[in-house]
Amino acid sequence: MIIEAVRGAGALLAAGALLAGCGGGADQGYSNAPPASPFKVAQGAVPGAAGGSGSSTTSATAPASGTLTAYVAHGTPLRSSPGGRVIGTLPTKTPFKSPQVLAVVGQSGGWLGVLTSELANGRVGWIRAGAGRLFRTDWSIEAIVPQRQLIVRQGSRVIMRTKMAVGRPGHETPAGRFAVTDKLLISQPGSPYACCVLALTGHQTRIPQGWGGGDRLAIHSTNDPSSVGHPVSLGCMRIDASVARRVVRLVPLGTQVRITH
Numbered sequence: 519m520i521i522e523a524v525r526g527a528g529a530l531l532a533a534g535a536l537l538a539g540c541g542g543g544a545d546q547g548y549s550n551a552p553p554a555s556p557f558k559v560a561q562g563a564v565p566g567a568a569g570g571s572g573s574s575t576t577s578a579t580a581p582a583s584g585t586l587t588a589y590v591a592h593g594t595p596l597r598s599s600p601g602g603r604v605i606g607t608l609p610t611k612t613p614f615k616s617p618q619v620l621a622v623v624g625q626s627g628g629w630l631g632v633l634t635s636e637l638a639n640g641r642v643g644w645i646r647a648g649a650g651r652l653f654r655t656d657w658s659i660e661a662i663v664p665q666r667q668l669i670v671r672q673g674s675r676v677i678m679r680t681k682m683a684v685g686r687p688g689h690e691t692p693a694g695r696f697a698v699t700d701k702l703l704i705s706q707p708g709s710p711y712a713c714c715v716l717a718l719t720g721h722q723t724r725i726p727q728g729w730g731g732g733d734r735l736a737i738h739s740t741n742d743p744s745s746v747g748h749p750v751s752l753g754c755m756r757i758d759a760s761v762a763r764r765v766v767r768l769v770p771l772g773t774q775v776r777i778t779h
Contacts (some may be wrong), residue, residue: 555624568602583656586630587771589618590649592649594598594606594607594645595608614702616702617771619770620645620697620772621635621774625647628646628714630645630646635699637719651756655770655773657670657671657672657769658671660683663777663779664779666682666683666748667680670768675736681747685753689751692721693776696719696735697718697772697774698718699771700771702717711740711741713759714763715762715765716736717734717735717768718775721733721734722753725752738762742756743759
């Protein structure tokens with residue numbers, strides 16, 4: 519799955535049409551827009567909402583350790599550095615209509631350094647601390663590309679460890695620190711993404727010539743289980759559908775994802 523960020527009216531439909539590149543066995547994806555968006559935001563995506571241990575928690579019940587996330591309920595300027603130039607505006611919703619929940623990876627005075635798909639891999643954007651309501655999560659995901667292994671943790675405890683498909687030679691899964699932007703359920707029968715998707719802030723920088731399916735990274739299930747454990751995608755990480763359902767149910771938006779080579 520590779521997702522191109524889109525904005526404006528009809529963004530959800532357009533984004534659904536561009537979710538192509540990492541799904542299915544042959545990575546053919548969708549060449550034409552489907553009649554309706556095949557994606558639905560998973561329940562429990564809003565911070566503090568019901569959804570079990572997978573939802574971010576308010577400060578009163580937040581875990582003592584973990585990482586910060588910021589729920590942005592109003593459009594806010596994104597800056598290149600604390601107090602620096604404005605490089606964009608973060609909307610209240612992602613292109614898939616999920617709440618805008620950002621992983622916080624730095625703090626400086628009254629500013630928060632955040633991960634967002636608006637920026638290139640490795641770049642950190644900055645927002646005013648008051649622009650986002652802060653939560654803390656003790657969930658994390660590690661993807662070890664050489665071992666083709668995905669590990670989901672809550673605190674120091676390993677909740678699941680599973681095999682994953684990774685990018686094929688020439689289109690390797692990029693390493694770095696990313697975060698979950700969307701938890702999506704698939705409503706289209708026969709979708710190459712099977713049941714569900716965790717969209718990430720990351721981008722695939724090695725797109726095939728002539729490819730028009732976007733560049734966003736994701737962790738998702740697949741309708742070709744035999745591909746799991748092999749280097750076959752254009753960069754995304756494919757896992758078994760039964761595992762993907764559990765990951766989407768448990769892991770909150772803003773969860774940090776570290777991909778290592």
